[in-house]
Amino acid sequence: MCGIIGTTGVDDALPILLEGLHRLEYRGYDSAGVVLVSDGVLWRARRADGTHSVEELFSLSGTAPAGAHTGIGHTRWATHGSPTEENAHPHLDCTGRLGLVHNGIIENHSELASELVAKGHTLTSQTDTEVLAHLVEDNIAGGASLVEALRAALLRVRGSFSVAVVHADDPEVIVAGRRATPLVVGIAKGGTLLASDIPALLGRTRRMIPLDDDQLVELRPDSVRITTLDGEEIEPDVRTIDWDLEAAQKGGYDDYMSKEMHEQPQAVADTLLDRRKPDGALVLDELRLTNEDLERIQKVFIVACGSSYHAAMVAKYAIEHWTRLPTEVDIASEFRYRDPVLDDRTLVVGVSQSGETLDTLQAMSEAARWGAKVLVVSNVVDSSMARKADGVLYTRAGPEVGVASTKCHLAQVVALEILALTLAQIRGTQPAEAIALLLDRMHELPDKVEEALGRAKEVDAVAEAIAGARDYFFLGRGVGFPVALEGALKLKELSYLRAEGYPAGELKHGPIALIVPGTVVVGIATRNGLFEKMLANLAEVKSRGATVVLVADDDDDEAAAVADHVLWVPPTEPLLSPVVNVVPLQLLAYRLARMLGNDVDRPRNLAKTVTVE
Ligand code: F6R
DSSP states (O other): OOOEEEEEESOOHHHHHHHHHHHHHOOOOOOEEEEEOOOOOOOEEEEEEEEGGHHHHHHHHGGGGGGOEEEEEEEEEEEOOOTTTTTTSOOOOOOOOOOEEEEEEETHHHHHHHHHHHHOOOOOOOOOOOHHHHHHHHHHHHHOHHHHHHHHHHHOOOEEEEEEEETTTTTOEEEEEEEBBBBBEEEEEEEEEEESSSGGGGGTTTTEEEETTTTTEETTEEEEEETTSOOOEOOOOEEEOOHHHHHHHHHSSHHHHHHHHHTHHHHHHHHHHOOOTTSSSOOSEOSOHHHHHHHHOOOEEEOHHHHHHHHHHHEEEEHHHHHHOOEEEEHHHHTTTTTOOOOTTTTEEEEESOOOOHHHHHHHHHHTTTEEEEEEEESSTTTTTHHHSEEEEEEEOOOOSSSSHHHHHHHHHHHHHHHHHHHHHHHHHHHHHHHHHHHOOOOOOHHHHHHHHHHHHHHHHHHHHHTTTTTEEEESSTTTHHHHHHHHHHHHHOOOOOOEEEEGGGGGTTTGGGGOOOEEEEOOSEEEESHHHHHHHHHHHHHTTTTEEEEEEOOOHHHHOOSSEEEEEOOOOOOGGHHHHHHHHHHHHHEEEEEEEETTTSOOOOOOOOOOO
């Protein structure tokens, strides 16, 4: 997730771009940069200084050419290529007369890069973005206008993009386009603007046009022309935004948690992007291990804390089932001190949204000390863990502001399942057709998550019906067990209610003593090999007076028959089901917390990144 800003004609471009970049920093702040069009040349400034990148650009203002009224800017959340100045946007073409910024992922960047290099282009960064600048350059050299050159370039790329480009030969024009990542046009006095979201433009105008997928826009100081990628003219739909700035930063949602839950389909889709090479081979982001290293592995440990630990638990089922590799899951703060048995044939996978959690970081150092191969699944490029590990798999969820993890947790489950399939492929434990089919099913997950989110009103009704209960049990079997743990954790963190996650079959060995009339039992009862047993366990609690809420596959009457309330979800492969099934539990915890008046973005006593033991 990156942020884009652009302006032409409104006023001096630089202050507008810098103000916009400040507001877009929540989308990523690994680096920031601007390009101004002035007197027939481009002036570019870039800084890669983490949270200080935009400030650093401010300090360069004095060296910028005076009176430039056209420019574009970018704040980066690194996906391809480290967060360095050389990888910061805007990227230039070979002539230095074209500047381009991009948010999204160009899946086929490697093949495009090879083609461009063969034609004589020089690429200077490790980003997937830079190929776009050179593709546009190539089309201009062939006689196309800037807009036609961008159109032709975008027709060649696979993946997601919002992109904006300026050219020294067309000093008042910005051309931009989007697919699957946001872009909004602003109409102000004297000029026009462009940004990744509404708040970035709010101090300048309230008249905006949200672009749709596969649309291109040509911005000039006095006009906005929108066409589809196929060249069809579109009548601009100008809207007046009446949100205040805070509401706008939350994208119109009441809080960041809501916004981030609704970003989950995108987080899952982005984490899946670009993982399969044309020959079917699966790729991780940075793998400093050979296939031979991975073939020699005899045992896997997955180490994490909190919600990341629950994602790790799901992965244990997937890795053992698909690869037959013995897999242990460990709480990071326990792993390090319990003298685990590790050697150079052990793979230790650290899972951490932040990549900075001290317990997990130290567990990984301990694993490396014993000579184990270390992989990390992280949401932050070049985080401490990513730098230490032998291999990295990034969850591309974008920055998560809400303290209780939502979109990062879903992206972790998806990333770990990709890792499981990669191991199965390298070790030859699953036929190619089975891996291809599972990947196809994984690509259906964003739509299923979207569907589950679309049922928030039904979840709210269940929350209303059970509100007031004192004790909650979340039960699951198989991969439903970590889902139950995650549901209970979300409820504890957000609503401060007593909630226990338990393996359903284990309840009768003790905790069933706590079930009394009025206890709420939330069961994960989507179809898998343990469905019948799960229903039997639920019958045991129901007969003791519990109120039973079930997560069940759409239209499953057999499940509904044992429930007082049902949270319906679209069915999917059992091993992939945690990605969908956790969504109604997030929504339930959210609603119960809101009903109690709690701050869902900043639950009491918690911190987003825990860097103490
Ligand atoms: C729960 C939550 C925490 C984190 C845990 C690990 O909603 O957010 O339990 O999952 O602190 O953090 P990371 O993944 O950054 O290592």
